[in-house]
Amino acid sequence: MHDAIPLTLSLILLAGMGAQWLAWWLRLPAILPLLAVGLVAGPIAGWLAPDQLFGNLLFPMVSLGVAVILFEGALTLRFSKLRGRARMVRNLVSFGVLLNGLLIALAARLCMNLPWSLALLFGALVTVTGPTVVAPLLRSVRPQRELANILHWESILIDPIGALLAVLVFEFTVSEQYQHTILMFGAIMIAGTLFGLSGAWLLAILMRRQWLPEYLHRVVSLALVLGVFTFANALATESGLLAVTVMGIRLANARDLIIEDILDFKETLTLLLISVLFIVLAARIDPHAFSGMGWGAVGVLLAILFIARPAAVWLAAIGSTLNWRQKAVLAWIAPRGIVAAAVSALFALQLERLGYSEARTLAALTFLVIVVTVTLQSLTARIVVQKLGMAAPPPRGVLIVGGNPVARAVAQALHEREIPVILADPLWRNVRAARMAGVPIYHGNVLSEHADTYLDLTGIGKLLALSLWPERNTLAGLYYRPLFGPDQIYTLRLDEERDDADRVRIVHSYRTARLFGEQVTLNRLQDRLDQGHAIRATPLTASFDFAAFRNKWGEQAIPLFALDPKSLLRVFSTRETLQPGPGWIVISLLPPAEAAKGAEAAA
Structure with missing residues (x-):
């Protein structure tokens, strides 16, 4: 008994x-x-x-x-x-x-x-x-x-x-x-x-x-x-x-x-x-x-x-x-x-x-x-x-997991283009700078019970995992996959993940699209930001199309996102090859001099 x-x-x-x-x-x-x-x-x-x-x-x-x-x-x-x-x-x-x-x-x-x-x-x-x-x-x-x-x-x-x-x-x-x-x-x-x-x-x-x-x-x-x-x-x-x-x-x-x-x-x-x-x-x-x-x-x-x-x-x-x-x-x-x-x-x-x-x-x-x-x-x-016609329009916004300098720069660039964005990180020092810049933040773990209750994801339709910890990125992708859909989950590659050894490689069923492409890593973006590179928007026209953009800046520019004529956010990734046309806006990481030119063009 x-x-x-x-x-x-x-x-x-x-x-x-x-x-x-x-x-x-x-x-x-x-x-x-x-x-x-x-x-x-x-x-x-x-x-x-x-x-x-x-x-x-x-x-x-x-x-x-x-x-x-x-x-x-x-x-x-x-x-x-x-x-x-x-x-x-x-x-x-x-x-x-x-x-x-x-x-x-x-x-x-x-x-x-x-x-x-x-x-x-x-x-x-x-x-x-x-x-x-x-x-x-x-x-x-x-x-x-x-x-x-x-x-x-x-x-x-x-x-x-x-x-x-x-x-x-x-x-x-x-x-x-x-x-x-x-x-x-x-x-x-x-x-x-x-x-x-x-x-x-x-x-x-x-x-x-x-x-x-x-x-x-x-x-x-x-x-x-x-x-x-x-x-x-x-x-x-x-x-x-x-x-x-x-x-x-x-x-x-x-x-x-x-x-x-x-x-x-x-x-x-x-x-x-x-x-x-x-x-x-x-x-x-x-x-x-x-x-x-x-x-x-x-x-x-x-x-x-x-x-x-x-x-x-x-x-x-x-x-x-x-x-x-x-x-x-x-x-x-x-x-x-x-x-x-x-x-x-x-x-x-x-x-x-x-x-x-x-x-x-x-x-x-x-x-x-x-x-x-x-x-x-x-x-x-x-x-x-x-x-009753009270459904929200298709979500345009992004949830960014991670509060490191690269994640903050990406969040601020999207926020400046009026894309709804939430930067989430459990460390206050990581989100404080973003908050001071006016970027909406969530101070906490996106996998927590608290996030389930208090994280308002209205208007959010994509997840960008930019955390320094690959395990957190993978778990976030798995957790939010039923909500956003597997085709809206992106993970930025870390340098240590470039090794194909079994001890590092993530199981195939857990992988998501690589954010910004296979060769772009967090350290590569951080190095360029440290050198004065900046994320800027460049409008495309009939006389200056995406091919001209590529020819002009070549490998110096890293395309990150594109806004189509309807202002819908598209992501450069391993999932699809974007070919922006006239009327689109390309958001990319540009060298210091070219960043200024990109800003002038966007203005």
Whole structure:
């Protein structure tokens, strides 16, 4: 018996990682395969029984896991982002979310006959979309840039805001169990706020005054989060979730405090927790709870899809320049995500302990909303966007992997020609110069979970791998091949790859087109830049065509790109031999004197 427990725990973890990999491979939100694994392992196959496996530890385990998830989400809520976004986004995450939640609560009350307290809690829970489900959907659907930006930033900001709203509604709900409801709710609010602010203050002091070595930042922050959660609950029952949410928001908005390292760690930990929790929580779902909901659940789903969300979007859009087609797209794309599932399951556990007979219905209904919205909108969003004429034009931009001087020079040259470009590198010193020059950057690893959520690839259709590490270039090409297509992935050759020895040569199936040709290497470009060569644009005419360009400059010029008469970017590579004609613009690396001439010609 005791040997079976470690085996079961290991299998849960392996199944969670397998579901995450399957989601990555199929370009699906991870929540779908995780829920499927949990349902199969639990109620369908009967292999996993969480209540028997964990016993009295189930509730504390889920509570601590959700506390970390909420803290990580709160760390992303920076008020500067909210102030700097379009009014439409601010409206959606403020009074839009309130209207959405109230209408959903009304539907749950009328269709499911839930008590008002649970109906309001359900309404607050399913207002949350979340970047983990929205970001993959946007990459697949590719709506217009304005719509993509609204949906992208709404999903990021609504995550902690919606979670905080749900926590507040829950705190008020459980306070009704006590004789002095208002006093208990006030105690929960005060304890949660004070413990959250105190935890944030203590961690900020330790980091600012360097009383903690850097390698302890992550683990101490985790210990403080769990400590704040448990001590707040000990002082005022159920105030812990509010405390960790307040702590995260306060740290995210603290001045002169670098929390990226903590955020990266929490994202990795959250990924692990979500994988385990979702399988465990889905395994607890009673299939009879779904069948017992009847047509009332259908009514709630229809209200969510066709009444609550559209009403919130139309209200938020008052005074904006959005037309009805754009509003319709925003109203349709709102899949519910991880926070809704995790928090609803925890609340259901707590409400069961408090004697609410409808608690399991709350969790089952929330999971049903998640599965239906994610599945339905994943299948139909592209059709809706295309039928309404709201699809983005063919992407013109490029994602450049690597922040070395060659990559920065290429990025700046494309940026000056108004080609959308993102320069990505995990080292700040590599992207700082590009940012100072006005080039859009992504500070991070393009293969990370953070990039999946926050790297906005709207309008980007090509990947140029210019990193100093061939392994990173290869992995980036493999990772983004399903998104951009294999014919839009280019890798710049490194000098050490010129050797044909087996120890250096990459497996053929992993290779991509060589950027700028077989003989052009990163070191060769860097040497020329060091000698004063510069990337310039040269217009071609009937009297000065590409043959004349070649005859004039010969091997002194290295053609890099070409812009056709429609301003579409074409790449010189081993994949195709370009023959630009009159009306085209050739972007090339030219010697100092010729660079000046190229600049004058371009002017």
